Amino acid sequence: MHRSIPASRAIMAMGLLFIVGFAGGYYLNPLLSPPTVIWENDSRWRTDSISISGSTTALPIVNACAIAFMNKYSGTSITVSGGGSGRGYSEVIDGVVDIGMASRPPKQKEIDDAKKKGVALWLYPIALDAVCVVVHPSVNQTLKLTLQEVGKIFAGIYTRWSEVKPGLPDEPIYVVVREPGSGTRGTFEEYAIEPYGYTVTDSAHVRPSNPAVRTTIESTPYSIGYVGFGFVTPNMVVVALAEEEGKPYIYPTVESIASFKYPISRYLYLVTSTRPESGSLTDRFIDFILSPEGQEIVEEQGFLKLPKYPPGG
Structure with a gap:
């Protein structure tokens, strides 16, 4: 089956090779090198306050x-x-x-x-x-699936593990998904x-966050779900994925x-309703996350820091 390239994959393929680019109705504003922090002694923003909401995947990093x-x-x-990401976008757009x-x-x-x-989203x-994609250890200690096989599980086309692969348990599949509006979902x-024209089965069990999915997978035999990389634990089995039959797992x-x-790699984002005013607390905080100190925190939270670029980009 021919699969179209997802929009997020197209953005990844472009790479972060430009300072500011307009992509499909919003501005993508990566930096080629860590920001030069020159504002520590500027006290004008020191009593300001800002509010942030959205993705539960990015939440541990930003918090x-x-x-x-x-x-x-x-x-x-x-x-x-x-x-969730949906809330993050809507509350930025609405000025909340x-x-x-x-x-x-x-x-x-x-x-x-x-x-x-x-509003111009940045x-x-x-x-x-x-x-x-993660499963309870009762399913198998190693599991390799194509994206379409995963889709068939979450669409309810496969309802028992024995239908998915020979040798898997003849037990009902307990499907766990995130709520509508979740960026991870x-x-x-x-x-x-x-890509396959499927829809998620109505029998799927909905959870409101990555930690909630993690807890369910860890405690529910024959379950399958999905979480961000930073939420994987030794108490679950991570599935190797292939884009299609014949491709590597x-x-x-x-x-x-x-x-x-890895087929479902992605970026995590901060979003603003305009380009932040230079010197504002919003500007300072984004600079901080993109600085070496902030990127170390990204790694401490179990995620991957942004790629490093050679001098001059």
């Missing part, structure tokens, strides 16, 4: 960075909450928060909503991640559901995600 930033620069106030967190590019409806309100990649469906690792060889 840890916010704590480190506030400890370093006393007087600043940064509040961070989850709710200063920064959104997202684990996917904006959907066309979100771009259209922003345009109607005179996306700042802050980390690399992957959507990892959106990315997963973009690769494993939509690849596990999500630091190397395979950084090279985008």
Whole structure:
């Protein structure tokens, strides 16, 4: 079957080789090198406050960075909450928060909503991640699936593990998914559901966050779900994925995600409704996450820091 290239994969293929680019209705604004922090002694922003909401995948990174930033620069106030990428986009567009967190590019409806309100979305990649398909150890200690096989499981075409692969248990499959609006769910469906014309089965068990999916998979025999790379634990089995039959099966690792060889690799983003004013707390905080100190926090939280670029890009 011919599969179209998902939009997020197209963005990855472009690479972060430009300062500012307009991509499909929003601005993608990566940096070729870490920002030069020259503002520590500027006290004008030291009593400001900002609010952030969105992706539960990016939440641990941003929350840890916010704590480190506030400890370093006393007087600043940064509040961070989850709710999913959909919430992050909608609250940035509506002016409810200063920064959104997202684990996917904006959907066309979100771009259209922003345009109607005179908002130009700006996306700042802050980390690399992957959507990892995971199963309870009762299924098997090693499991390799194509994206279409994964799609058939989540669409309810396969309902027992014995239908998926010879030798798997003759037990019902317990499917776990994220809530609608989740960026992790959106990315997963973009690769494993939509290319084949499938829809997620109505019998799937919905969970509101990565930690909730993780807990369910760890405690429920014969279950399958998906989580961000930073939420994988030894108490679950990670599935090796192949884009199609005949292609190599690849596990999500630091190397395979950084090279985008793993089929569901992605960026995590911060989102603003305009280019932040130079010198504002929003500007300072984004700079902090992109700085070497911020990128170390990204790694401490179990994610991958952004690729390094040679001098001059």
